[in-house]
Amino acid sequence: MAAFETPVLGNVEERPIPALVPNATNDLKCFVAAPAHQEALGFPGELVPDWQAKAKARMGDLLSKYRSLQVFMDSCVKCGACTDKCHYFIGTGDPKNMPVARQDLFRSVYRKWFTPAGKMVPGLVGAKEFTRDLLDDWYNYFHQCSQCRRCSLYCPYGIDTAEVSMAAREIMDSIGLGQKYCNEIIGKVHRIGNNLGLPGPALEDTLLGLEEDMQAETGLDIKIPIDVEGAEVLLVTPSADFFAEPHVLGLMGYAKVFHAAGISWTVSTKASEAGNFGMFIGNYDQLRKIAGRVRTAAQELKVKRLVFGECGHAWRVAYSFLNTVAGPWDFLDPRYPVPQHILEFTYNLIKDKAIRLDKSANAGKILTVHDSCNIARGSRMGDFPGGQFHIPREVIKAAVPTFVDMHKDTICEKTFCCGGGGGLLTDELLEIRVKGARPRMEALKQVVDDHKVTHMASMCAICKAQFTKVLPAYGFDREMVVSVHQLVGDALLLGNND
Amino acid sequence: MGLRSIPGEHGNVNTVFAILYAVATVVLVAGLGFKIAQYARTPAPLKIPTTPAPLTPAGAAFRVAREVVVFESLFKANKALWIFAALFHFGLFVVLARHVRYFQEPVNVVIQLVQPFGLYAGLAMMAGLGLLLLRRIVVPRIAYITGPSDILMLLLLLGIGASGLAMKGAVHTDIVAVKAFFLGLMAFEIRALPAEPPLLVHLALVAVLMIVFPFSKLLHVPGVFFSPTRNQCDNPREKRHLAPWAAKLEAGGN
Numbered sequence A: 001m002a003a004f005e006t007p008v009l010g011n012v013e014e015r016p017i018p019a020l021v022p023n024a025t026n027d028l029k030c031f032v033a034a035p036a037h038q039e040a041l042g043f044p045g046e047l048v049p050d051w052q053a054k055a056k057a058r059m060g061d062l063l064s065k066y067r068s069l070q071v072f073m074d075s076c077v078k079c080g081a082c083t084d085k086c087h088y089f090i091g092t093g094d095p096k097n098m099p100v101a102r103q104d105l106f107r108s109v110y111r112k113w114f115t116p117a118g119k120m121v122p123g124l125v126g127a128k129e130f131t132r133d134l135l136d137d138w139y140n141y142f143h144q145c146s147q148c149r150r151c152s153l154y155c156p157y158g159i160d161t162a163e164v165s166m167a168a169r170e171i172m173d174s175i176g177l178g179q180k181y182c183n184e185i186i187g188k189v190h191r192i193g194n195n196l197g198l199p200g201p202a203l204e205d206t207l208l209g210l211e212e213d214m215q216a217e218t219g220l221d222i223k224i225p226i227d228v229e230g231a232e233v234l235l236v237t238p239s240a241d242f243f244a245e246p247h248v249l250g251l252m253g254y255a256k257v258f259h260a261a262g263i264s265w266t267v268s269t270k271a272s273e274a275g276n277f278g279m280f281i282g283n284y285d286q287l288r289k290i291a292g293r294v295r296t297a298a299q300e301l302k303v304k305r306l307v308f309g310e311c312g313h314a315w316r317v318a319y320s321f322l323n324t325v326a327g328p329w330d331f332l333d334p335r336y337p338v339p340q341h342i343l344e345f346t347y348n349l350i351k352d353k354a355i356r357l358d359k360s361a362n363a364g365k366i367l368t369v370h371d372s373c374n375i376a377r378g379s380r381m382g383d384f385p386g387g388q389f390h391i392p393r394e395v396i397k398a399a400v401p402t403f404v405d406m407h408k409d410t411i412c413e414k415t416f417c418c419g420g421g422g423g424l425l426t427d428e429l430l431e432i433r434v435k436g437a438r439p440r441m442e443a444l445k446q447v448v449d450d451h452k453v454t455h456m457a458s459m460c461a462i463c464k465a466q467f468t469k470v471l472p473a474y475g476f477d478r479e480m481v482v483s484v485h486q487l488v489g490d491a492l493l494l495g496n497n498d
Numbered sequence B: 001m002g003l004r005s006i007p008g009e010h011g012n013v014n015t016v017f018a019i020l021y022a023v024a025t026v027v028l029v030a031g032l033g034f035k036i037a038q039y040a041r042t043p044a045p046l047k048i049p050t051t052p053a054p055l056t057p058a059g060a061a062f063r064v065a066r067e068v069v070v071f072e073s074l075f076k077a078n079k080a081l082w083i084f085a086a087l088f089h090f091g092l093f094v095v096l097a098r099h100v101r102y103f104q105e106p107v108n109v110v111i112q113l114v115q116p117f118g119l120y121a122g123l124a125m126m127a128g129l130g131l132l133l134l135r136r137i138v139v140p141r142i143a144y145i146t147g148p149s150d151i152l153m154l155l156l157l158l159g160i161g162a163s164g165l166a167m168k169g170a171v172h173t174d175i176v177a178v179k180a181f182f183l184g185l186m187a188f189e190i191r192a193l194p195a196e197p198p199l200l201v202h203l204a205l206v207a208v209l210m211i212v213f214p215f216s217k218l219l220h221v222p223g224v225f226f227s228p229t230r231n232q233c234d235n236p237r238e239k240r241h242l243a244p245w246a247a248k249l250e251a252g253g254n
């Protein structure tokens, strides 16, 4: 890949809006899925000859099935309130990365095919033929959207570009132009059980290794049980938690919490992946199939509760969609929400004094937290709106002596995506990932400079992987990013538990 | 149903405007009705409120109301734009309320009360529109996303406002006759319309606006009520949400 310049970090107070740089990221294209990846998911192997007609049919179908898409296509007034809200626009200046312009790639075709004005006076209303060039723009720019929904927060009609991206990707898949990264991974989930393609036996080995590490560290027999029938809790976690850094330290944190609380739990080889890329590609069937594994695992293992590990998009799917696509969950213990986030689980234990934390174990660390976009704007934790901001902060504060929030325009509901979400966490998109991380990096720099922040906690597998990669590009230490449960695990008082 | 014509000085003009308004009304009502039915009919298969979101349907309704009345999200997004948009929309709202008197006899007390504010509201509306137009020209980001229809829509509204204000300030129109014309139309009767240019321009442009309404971005008016990111409440764990087509898929057993 061509070398590129990492953006220079500005002052987060000034929130500079970049000048337009047309086609700045026009050539940033992620790898197209090979026929094998496509066909495994039931999509055509390559671009079909009559792709325009197929695309039109699929678009019509989606418009009739998704009120969001139909309403969003019609309602935009081009007010521009969203134009400066996307991290990819802020990082690149490419006008097609302004959310409304991104939607307009789709809307122009919608107008042409499905509206009287678009048919009669296309030039007036920006209706366009779906040419090969426009399809290329679709491919590039709908894969430069991390579906973070920041634009939807600010739009006066709540227009959510993520919904449009999902629909666009679904249409492209249906005509044989899929993205390799997502579709290959979904294939692995079906074939092997998780995004990383870690087979059952390898997973067991890995977990044994982690148990040994914890034994060496704590002198205690802390287990990461796998496929244990009759366990109280089924923990479904992103597969990155099984071996990537800093994810795995978070997994050991969960294990310590379960151990300290004395609650039996298990992970499952069948549902060894919390992630659900079916959402990224906007495909309801895939969303449902992938989520269905969790249901099967919960039934087979006869668990009573379902808890999800630290992940953003996985939590959105789990919290917002799981009941829809894999419910009802009436076979689980009705006293607990289904599913629960591990942070809700740990937070309740801390509140009930069922586990105790000693902040001094994390002495010297000054923490901030990155609100993951899918958790912030696509889900909730706890029983009140905004619990998804309160609970992680309370857990972090219980585990570390000093906590500082980043700039108010970059946290909670206004949080910026890490830059790697939505199916963009692939090497060939590194440039857009680095540039898209700019707003977060700016906010981080401010608290590092002003408050000597040493670490940034993250509660999402994709954010963790993304930050590990892009922090160095901005001159930060890659180990600055930590799992929330790594902090918990380190501060947790173990022993004397039965 | 036949329109009974009462001969006046400008019989043709009267008939043209009568027909124009009959057509415009039908297009507006049928067009909007079609779109609203389409939005209502199309299911929202997944729970996608932009969170944090209210936990109850009543809370979500209140959220939508805040979007409609005070443009809550726009306020978060851009204060200048919020002011411009508010000037225009609130101005328009008062002006529209004031116009109700042309269709009512006797005139409602509330409508009578807003009468004195008409001029200020009209000016606010024009100022808002002017600023919105200026923004489209001078801010490069906004210029980039602006199409001809966006400019034309603003010009149309400016034209309506200008011709309306012209009647208020410069050439006073016989509004009693205008009222008689519209009350007549509502009874399927063509009455005489004062043949004054500002009035005819005003009425013609309003009719154009009514006709383009269901085919243009003015669909944001019904759209805002149907936006799932705003009108859904946040209760997916408590209550299972299933669209009819998704239920069918499930029943299909795959």
Ligand code: SF4
Binding pocket: A075, A076, A077, A078, A079, A080, A081, A082, A083, A099, A100, A154, A155, A156, A157, A158, A159
């Ligand atoms: S904020 Fe909403 S209405 Fe305004 S331009 Fe963006 S998508 Fe369109």
Ligand code: SF4
Binding pocket: A085, A086, A087, A088, A097, A098, A099, A102, A144, A145, A146, A147, A148, A149, A150, A151, A152, A160, A161, A162, A417
């Ligand atoms: S969803 Fe996020 S990445 Fe996509 S256009 Fe909106 S702000 Fe940008």
